[in-house]
Each structure stands twice: as C-alpha cells, then as structure tokens.
Amino acid sequence: MAPVQADRPPPESPALIPAPEPARPPKAAPGRRAAAAREPTSTLPVARVHVDVPLPHLDRPFDYLVPTAADDAARPGVRVRVRFAGQLVGGYLLERVASSGHDGRLAFLDRVVSPEPVLDPDVARLARAVADRYAGTFADVLRLAIPPRHARVEGEAARDPATGAPPEPAAPPAPAAPPVPAAPPVPAAPAQPAQSAAGDGGWGNYRAGPAFLRALGDGKAPRAVWAALPGEDWPARFAEALGAVHAAGRGGLAVVADARDLDRLDAALTATLGPGRHVALSAALGPAERYRRFLAAARHRVKVVIGTRAAALAPVADLGLVAIWDDGDDLHAEPRAPYPHARQVLLTRAELAGCAALVGGFTRTAEGQQLIEAGWAHELGPDRAVVRVHAPRVAPAGDDAELARDPGAAAARLPTLAWRAARSALGAGAPVLVQVPRRGYLPAVACARCGAPARCRHCQGPLGLPSATGIAACRWCGRAAADHKCDVCGDRRMRASVTGAGRTAEELGRAFPGVPVRTSGRDGVLATVPAEAALVVCTPGAEPVAAGGYGAVLLLDSWALLTRADLRATEEAVRRWFAAAALARPAGAGGQVVVMADGGLAAVQALLRWDAGWLAARELAERRELGFPPAARIASLTGAPDAVADLVDAVALPPAAELLGPVDAGDGQERLLVRTSRATGAALAAALKAGAAVRSARKATGPVRIQVDPLDLL
C-alpha cells in the first residue's frame, strides 16, 4: 500500500463540540480532580480570547473551552486567565461561539478573573482599528484603554461617580445595566451667563452653529471642525453640544489636552447636565478612583465621558458625539505604543459608530483642514463681522522694533509698542498677560536674510546643526547641506536660530514698579487671575483665564517659536499665540495684543486677522507639496542600526514607498522614515506590522519602535 504522507487523524470536521475527553489533566498528574472534572458548556462552549502578550505575531484571538462552572461569568468583555504556551496569562473574552475553526485540541479557560465586562464590544472593534492603523497590537491598545483592575472598587456598591457619595436610594446591582436616569435636564439655553464683553451668542455666533446643535439634538451625525472666537467660553459650548446628545438619550465623549482644561469642562458639564451625569477620566487619578470612574462608564451609569487622551478609548453606550478640544496640543499624542493620537482615535470612533464629531480649537491644525477639504467635516466658523466684534487689536513688533526708552522697559528688552500697551492696560486696572517661550529649543538653521527655516534639497526635511561647530545637515536623511539656497528668497547665507531665552518675571517687575507680578508655568499653573492690574507671566499652555479678559497680551520672543526645527513650528507658534490672545478683551473694550515677530509672516498675519482657517489651508497646501502628513503618510522606525535594517528586510514595503535616512537618533540608535501616499497608508501599516510579526516569531533581537505619523519628524 502507498501510505500517503500522513495527515495525522482522519480529516473530520474541526472540533465542533469536542468530546469531554480532551479535558485530560496537564502533566499526566492524575491527582488533579478539578481539571479532570471540567466539561464544556452545552451551548456556546467556545470562548474567543485575546491573550495579553506583547508579541505581534500572536496578535489574534485564540479559542478556549468554557467549563460549565464558568458558563454564566464567561461573558464577552470579561477578564480571563488562560494557559497559553504553558503559562498562565491574562486575556479578554471577546465572544462566545458554537464552534472553533482551530483543528487542534482546545484548552479550557483557567478561570474568569471577574464577571465585570470591562472590554466593551465597540471598544474592542475600535482598539482593533487603532492597532491596525498604527501598526501596533490589540493588547497594546487595550493597555491604554482599560485601567488596571481594582478588586475592592469592583466590589463596592456603586457610588455617585462625581461626588463619591453613596447613591441616592438603592444602588443597582453590579452586573445588570442600570436604567437610564429618567428625564435628563434639557439644556435649551446655555446654563452659563455670557462672559464676553461684546455680547455672547453662544453657538449662535457661528454660521452653522445653531444647525449643528439642532442636528445633535435630533440624533443626526453632523461632523464639524470648529474655529472658536476670541474670548470664547469653549467649555460651555462643549457642554451644550454634549448636553444636546445627552438630552436625546445618547452618549457623548470629549477629550481635552490637560488637567486644567479638564477641570474647566468638568465644571461646565456639571452646570449643564447637573451633578453625577458624567465622569472625568484622567491618568492623574489614583488607581482606585481611576477604576471607579472607568466602571461608572463601563456599567453605563453615566452616558457622558470626558477626559484626557486615553479617554478617547473609554466605553460609552450608544455614542452620539465625539469631541476634541485643541487638537494641535501635542499632549493628545500618546507616548506609549502604538502611539495613537486622540484625534485620530476619536475620528475612527465616529466612523465606526456613525456618530457626530466635533474638532475644536482657537486654531486649526492641518489635519482639521484636511477633514474639511476632504468633505468629511463641515467648517464651523464665525462671520468676519462677528470676529471684528470679539477680537482684540493685534499689532506686530518685529525684531527691529524700537526698544522702549523707559530704562526699566529697555532692561526688560520691551519694544515701545509692548510697553505702551501694558501701561495703558494696567492704568485701566486690567491684568496684562505676558507669554514667554520655554527655554531649550533645538538649534535649527534658518535663512539669514528672510528667516525661513532651511530645508533639505533632497527630501525637504529641516536642516539642523548637529554640533556647535558642525556643518548644517538634514535631520531626516542625514545629507550635509553643501550648497544651500533658500527656497523663499534664494539667499545662500544661513544662521543658527537662537534658543529662546526666558525673560524673568523680575525684569518685567522692574519695568513696571509697584505692579504685582504673578507667574504661571511648569511649576505651578494658575487657573485664573482676578480682574485687577497685575502682570501675569506664563509659558505657553499655562495661561490663566482672567475674569473679564486681559487688557493686554504680550507675546515675547515670538520669533523664537517660529524658527524651531520642527515641521509644525508655525502651527504650534500660532496655536500658542491664539491661546493667549483669545484671553484678551475685545478691541472695543481696549484689549490689545502685541506679538514680537515680523508682521509680514503668514503666522502673524493669521493672528492679525484672527483667521486660523486661512493659515491651516496654507499649511496643508505646503505639506502636500513637501509630502508631509497629513497629506502623506510617514512611519518612523527607530532602533539599533542592525535591528532597523533587519526590520526593513522583513517588510514587504508597498511599491512607491520611499525610504528617508537613516539618521542618527542618539543613544546608538538610528531612525529611518518610510513615506507613502495617504491612500497607501493602511497597506504600509499592515506591511510594517507583518514585518514586526516575522521578527518577533523568529525571536529577532533588538526592538524597533514603529510610529505612524509621529508628531516630531526630527
């Protein structure tokens, strides 16, 4: 007879309802009654489990048998422990199914850790999409999405998530979803009084504003990119938008950049929805409180969730709206693998849920502009006439501006214009905001004549000075900039753009004797200041809100922000200027802004006209020309040189993928960029993931960090 190259057992149907027999005890130790006695459940005996291992080639579900004893607890979303490759590992139960496609023997679930479903099916779908988009693993995304378990919190009776007080009459039992609160208050009118001196129409100040709010209330899915007016009480607007979907019985989710913004939104939501209708999630909470609030969302005890970046992955029932404020803030970029950006997570979520989306800020990012130009979202902006009513008067004072003759002001290197603006505001009893760049910017290279950042002739990357004496070289592809010529004016001379020197509060104090000086910065951020004459010195991002607005806002050393060696230097500078300038009184009430940069620069023009959309359109057009995100897709691979090379070998790059570099990334590491078109972005991520899987399967040494569309392209 001819023994066919043995297919082991007869190829019968793949393990349908497997015989109880495979429940043999491990290790041939016949003493383990517990294991031997287990039988699979009669219905849906197979659990699809995602094991919590970091290896890319194991990033898929594995099937396990559900023992009868665990039948009730083994529901989708619960944490389980399973034996995987000989050891016990944690995992999440994704779903129960009737049969497995796996044609080997199935092991039993070791145990259900807790009957609490912490992985919402919608979040599971989202996490898969985010992992795919960023060439990362499901497990990595879940680590960001689900806080560590806190057993005591899980056991305690449900509390009021906002106050921590025990619930009103009777706490609903944990596993059952409690009923939605009967009649949530309908925020027909803004709960907050108008704060702007120039009359405040809330969403009515924006062309499509009322229609947007109405659509939210009608359960539709409008999508908008919103450029806020100066002085806008954005937390109140966000609260109204979230309130509108809440009133329609649906859930809402909003993400902000930092704890200060979160506190403001939290307060506005409490005013609009009443206490206990929402939770605020942030990494700053302790483990117990963090898990307590997460559970309030997961159990659907609240339908509105706000928080910092990780909250973009929080469970929200029947999602009606996702929103993000100030999407240009780099805090929205997650620093842990797979490095997702909160904006991208929320937009993906809006797609999956078919819900509304709101991307808001005083400025607009190139990504926001892309959403508008692609027709994905509507533009939500004010009429020019409304802008004129709300905007402060903005004046540029360039590098060559005349220094104030007043000795104190000269010592503080204040131009006359700035000094006068400050003096007149203080004289009127109003506070003055002084924004000073943080110190320590990378030495970049700019055109000596026009100041435009110098770019590589080959790949358009930014030029930098590797060392104080070295020759300028591209920070991306590493090529030396031999015969550089400025793209803008053609000049051949270059200069190092100096690092921003911190102006001290004392210097300013001397310029205005007798005026109190407050500071707000890294160590000690002020949330608000009173409406009285004072100098408020802050670093970008730490601007306190002034009751009634600032009489003057001085943006010092603004040019230093513009010449940073960063793709987003202009966008970032403008974002910081707008954030500060938005706190000034309207021009009609004497509000003035002085920006220390050349009035001819586009960034300064945008501020003068309070037109962030115009700048964003220019910015996006430029990115398109240069082949930068969001017009193109770029992935960066960082690691030891041989490890990076090994990964590139293992990856079947899409055709037309372009390699830039590698360049030295310090610490014996190097960085390689891969550029493709936007349309090829998904294929690029999939290819990189597959390459990483091949490497991890063959236990390749030397990790390589893969980042898709990293913020810092240096």
Place this chain on the structure above:
DNA sequence: TCAATCCGTATC
C-alpha cells in the same frame, strides 16, 4: 533500531 538530544516553531 531505538532512545536521548537538539532545534525550530507554535502557542487555542
């Protein structure tokens, strides 16, 4: 010819 050992690969 068989058992001990090594190596590569899959991990339900």
Place this chain on the structure above:
DNA sequence: ATACGGATTGAC
C-alpha cells in the same frame, strides 16, 4: 516563556 514535533546523533 515552554512544550511539542521532527530531525539528528550515537550506542547497541
């Protein structure tokens, strides 16, 4: 990580 299958080795 570990456990298994198949290949390899070496002693009888």
